[in-house]
Amino acid sequence: MNRPLLISCLLASAGSISAFAPPQSSTVNYAIGRRRSTTPLFSAIVPPPEERSDANPSTKFGSPLSDGLKEANRWSIGFLKGTIFDTFFAGEDRAYARFYALETIARVPYFSYLSVLHLYETLGRWRRAKYLKLHFAESWNELHHLLIMEELGGNDRFLDRFLAQHIAFGYYGVVILSYLINPIFAYNLNQDVEEHAFSTYDEYLKENEEMLK
Template identity: 65%
Template sequence: MKVLIRAIVSFFVFVVDVVYSNRSYARFYVLETIARVPYFSYLSVLHLYETLGYWRKADWLKVHFAQTWNELHHLLIMESLGGNRLWIDRFVAKHIAVAYYWVVVPLYMALPKYAYYLMELIENHAYHTYNGYLNEHEIELKTQPAPQIAIDYYRDGDLYMFEEVQTTPDSTFRRPHVNTLYDVFVNIRDDECEHVKTMVALQQLDARPEGVTKSL
C-alpha cells in the first residue's frame, strides 16, 4: 500500500513541478489549496464518528482544525503574493482539491494510518519545495517586506491556534520573526516540518492525540 501511495504522490509532484516550474507563487498557491484538503477529510470523518457515537476523539479534531487554520494562512499569503491571479490556476487547484477530498475520506475511514502516511509525503514535499526556494532566492526575498496577512498570523494574531501545530516538547514554543518575505517563507517551511512530525506520530499504534503535538 505504501508503494502505491508513494507512486501516486510522486506522479502528482512531477506534474505540478513541471507545469509550474517557472511560476513559483502559482505553484505554491496550488499546493496550499490542495495540501489542506486531507485535514478537511479527517475532520469530516471524525465528526461523523462522533455523531454516530462510534468514538470520541475531540483532541484529534482540535489538532486537525489547527492544521487547517495554519494551511489557510499559507494559502492567504500566496494569494496576497498573486499566486491565484490566473483563473486557470484557481480552476485547476479547486477541482483537484474536490477530487482529493473524496479520495482521502474513504481512505481515512478504511485505513487511517495510510491516510496519515499520504499526508506525511505531501507535507514532506512541501517542506523541501519551500526549502529549495529559500536557498535559491534568499537575497531577493530578504529585500521584500512581509505581507500584512503573514504579520497578522505569525506576530500580531492570537497564537493559540499557531501553538497547536507545534511539536515542541516543553512550554517554549516557536515565536517566528516576520520582518521580510524571507522570514515568511522560513516560517511556512518550518510549519510544514511540524505537520510532517505530527503525521508521523499519528501513524503509531499507540498514538494519543491529546498529547501528540506536544510530546514528539
C-alpha cells in the same frame, strides 16, 4: 513584492512540515501519536499504555502499512508532481502559483479527517474532542499560508485556481475513503504531500537566498 510576508510564510510552512515528519522515519509511530515531550508537565498527563488503546483514530481503527503501500503513496504524489505541477507550474515566475496550489491542496486532508471524525461522533462510534481540535487547528494554519500566497498573486490566473481547486476536491474524497479504511494510510499519504511541499519551499529558499535577505 512583500518580502517579509513571503519569508514568514515560507519559514512557517517549512517549520510546520518539519514538525510533521515522523521521528526516525517511523510513519506508524508518528501516525498513532507516540511522540512524547520530555517535560515533566507533559509526562505527568500521558496515560498509561493500557489506557491508550483508543486514544486516537490510528490506534482505534488503523493497522500498520506495508512497504508496498507506503511506496504506492510516494509514487502517487510523484506522479501528480510530474504530470501537473512540473507541467503547469514550472518556471521562476510561477513560484507563487505553485505555492498557492500546494497550500490549497494541503488544507484538504484536515477537512477530510474532520468529516470522518464528525461522522464517527454522530454515530456514537468514537468520540475524542482532542483530534477534532487538532485537525481544525492544522487546517487553520494552512489557511493562513494560503491567504499569504493569494496576497502575493498566486491565484491570479483562472487556470491555476481551476487546477488547484479541482485537484483539492478529488483529493478530499480520496482522503475520506482512505481515513475510513485505515487512518494510518491517510496520514502517511498526507506526510508525502507535506514532504513534497517542504522540498519545494526549501529549494525556493536556497535558490533565492540573496533576494529574500
